[in-house]
Amino acid sequence: MSKLITLIIDDKQVEAKEGERLLWVALDNGIYIPHLCDLRMARRTVASCRLCFVEIEGLPNPVTSCTQTVSEGMVVRTRSPRVDRLLRTGFELLLSNHRLHCAKCAKNKRCELQKIAKERGLKLKLTRLRQLVKEAQIDESPGVFCYDSSKCVLCGRCIWADQEQVKVGAIGFIRRGIGRKVATFEDGLLADSICTQCEACVKICPVGAFYLKEDERKPYKIKKEC
Amino acid sequence: MNSVSPAIEQAYQLLRAEAQQKTEILKEKPVILLGTATCGRAAGAMSVLAAFQDEIAKHQLDVVLRETGCMGHCYAEPLAAIFKKGFPPLYYGSLDEGKARRLVNDYLVNDDPCYEFAMVALEPNDFFPTFDDYPRGIYEKRIILADCGLIDPEDIDHYLARDGYSALAKALTSDPAWLIEEIKTSKLRGRGGAGFPTGIKWEACKNAHGAPKYVICNADEGDPGAFVDRALLESNPHQLLEGLAIAAYAVGAKQCYIYVRSEYPLAIKRLKTALEQSTARGLLGQNVLDSGFNLEIRLFQGSGAFVCGEETALITSIEGHAGIPNHRPPYPATAGLHGKPTVINNVKTLSYIPHIIRNGASWFTSIGTPNSPGTAVFALAGKVVSTGLAEVPMGTSLRHLIYDVGNGIKDDKKFKAVQIGGPSGGCLPESSLDLTIDFDSLQQAGAMMGSGGMVVLDEDDCMVEIARFFLDFTQKESCGKCTFCRLGTKQMLDILTGITEGRGREQDIDLLWDLAEDIKLGSLCGLGKTSPNPVLTTIRYFRPEYEAHIREGRCPALMCKSLISYHIEPDLCSKLCNVCIGSCPVEAIYTRPDMLKGIYPDKCVKCNSCMVACPPQYKAVVKLSPPAPESPVGERGSEVEQANNPDH
Ligand SMILES: Cc1cc2nc3c(=O)[nH]c(=O)nc-3n(C[C@H](O)[C@H](O)[C@H](O)COP(=O)(O)O)c2cc1C
Ligand code: SF4
Ligand code: SF4
Ligand code: SF4
């Protein structure tokens, strides 16, 4: 059905199936584009993290590569002053609402935020923005894992896994605006919900929001940190 | 191309003739049309209605008393038009129960038209001026507001008698392709905010694969301060239904939705009545006007969130999910409701359709500017004398709109800025007053047509506070889906709040600017993309005001509470009146032995009561910014002298 086309990403000629999402075409060809919310398997792109911007020749503004389908002859730049600026701001915005404490985090060294920082030379601390103070809010009720919403970047991957992959429907987004969060239907404990503790959400979470208890280095008290 | 089908035309002629007959009989009697739209009700129209009813019953008069919609003159509500044979038809404004009773007694019983309460005549005559005798009448050009307030929205005969639904009859005898061509030629642009060409949208939907197709009328109107759509729904619902039916026929849809916010109960009631009546007359439903065309229009009551007005969120909401925007493309015209091709148009956009079909595309393009033909409807509010709805041709200057249609600034204050387009729009300064308004010129200036909200600001309005106010709204209304809008608006709001509370830092202005630019570019939907406009325009045009807050702790408009203090001028205080003391809710005002009044700065909550209470012949209460330093206890006297010190 879909024919093969050729496009250029950062001066590299790559082949892809027409209509594929640019983000995955780039990643498959070893070209990194920061991304948090998009999943290759998902039917629908949510385009909510806003980190995967690229420039495409002929388009006036940077576009999100997860929503952009590839076509013959497309010329893509994954880096430009505007793309870098958007990433820097978007990344710092996420950090401003993320309870940074990598040393004690269960996902230390396996965290997608750390990866983005490393790949793009960004600091894992706030340089311009104020910390929107977030206290740890940890649900330790499941047997082997925890959910800490103060680490969540609202990428929605866990919800996709829960609803579409394992089809349980234990978690979803609640509230709006700055109050938006991943929670069970009544914002209660996971153990009190229909959650089967299958750990699909733990496997897919790019940051230290869903994590295995065994990965926690040192148990820590709930306290405010930056 | 324009094959005339006699059956449709006949069916329509019959309906109209009946309606005209019925309304003609009414003209023999005196008629009172009282505006009871939401704006009229807020001003007390329902008690005026009761007074009219009561007085008419007392005198056993044969008078037609009808409730109508909004006439656009909100500053003069409650408002009634009275038609009586032998007299010019007149508008009476600012009615109350007493005036209503007098109008019945003096005018309807005794033939004295009470010119002293009359506002304006509706037809040229020898006794009283008409709108054309005022500057407002010269600049206003009413198309979609023309019948508002002059027809009973709950009686379809009023609409039919004025050629209502004749455009639908004409459309049904035409080729849909011709209709779309006509709308394209008219260059009608969507009035929901962005100004997208309506004909092109319809064409895309018509040509898109997939069935069934849908047409949705967007009547969410979540923008604070905008009420044009509400007024249209409450005053002339059939105009919208006719436009919607034409749109459906043109794109090949059989089902339409009107997405109306549930906070508009009167609009919903009047829409329901209108739907029932037009269905009963065969203008909707099965086999419309014997044409074979079937059409169903459903009302959908929205949750009222601002973001639900965004088209992709609106569609998700009709589908039964939380109203959260999605990435476009695909655009609704190709994949909308249930993934099917869908046209979404605003109430105003659809209300123009019958007029364009009836009068022709070239009539429409003869009004307004080449790229934005037609009229613009604004809800004038704020510090302007004549608040209310105004419909003017595109290309009218802000100056004419504010000074001629709106009759200038209240209380002889100085104009400072005009905020256009609500939370997505921007603030334009005095130097922009000669800007002629259309979609493109506003966009260039950093504002937006938006939903037609126009708030006039004067010297007492602080531009940083205005930016904070609008951002506070968008920040709370953000759906929270995407990073830039959810967190960016929160960061900007915190910075702005800091500045208005005297905690601004030198780098804040540049940081605000950078964040604003990134949020504009980075957000997923229009809410986020436009939310920085109030910040960007106030920095662009009023930067010194930001600097005064940050560098001097001074609010030039004396509005930001943390940056002002209240004082009583000894030279101006009468010493004997004491009114301010009684007005203060926290007993912060004291009397000195010499009877002069003073204010304890530590007790004062800056509620402004004393300033309002101090009689106009003294005006002794003053605000100072930056706040005068607190004087040590026991030396209250010196502080009063400070207030008198010209150095302040
Ligand atoms: C946050 C947001 C709120 C909106 N609210 C409304 C609204 O209340 N009414 C409306 O007609 N359009 C609103 N729009 C615009 C719609 O998305 C859409 O463009 C419009 O309904 C199309 O109609 P038009 O082509 O007739 O303008 C809103 C857009 C955004 C981004
Ligand atoms: S562990 Fe629970 S919440 Fe997580 S995906 Fe499985 S069922 Fe859903
Ligand atoms: S918990 Fe993890 S996977 Fe779920 S939304 Fe938050 S960051 Fe994404
Ligand atoms: S821009 Fe704001 S309202 Fe729009 S999707 Fe993003 S978070 Fe939601």
Ligand code: FES
């Ligand atoms: S991966 Fe593209 S917006 Fe998140």
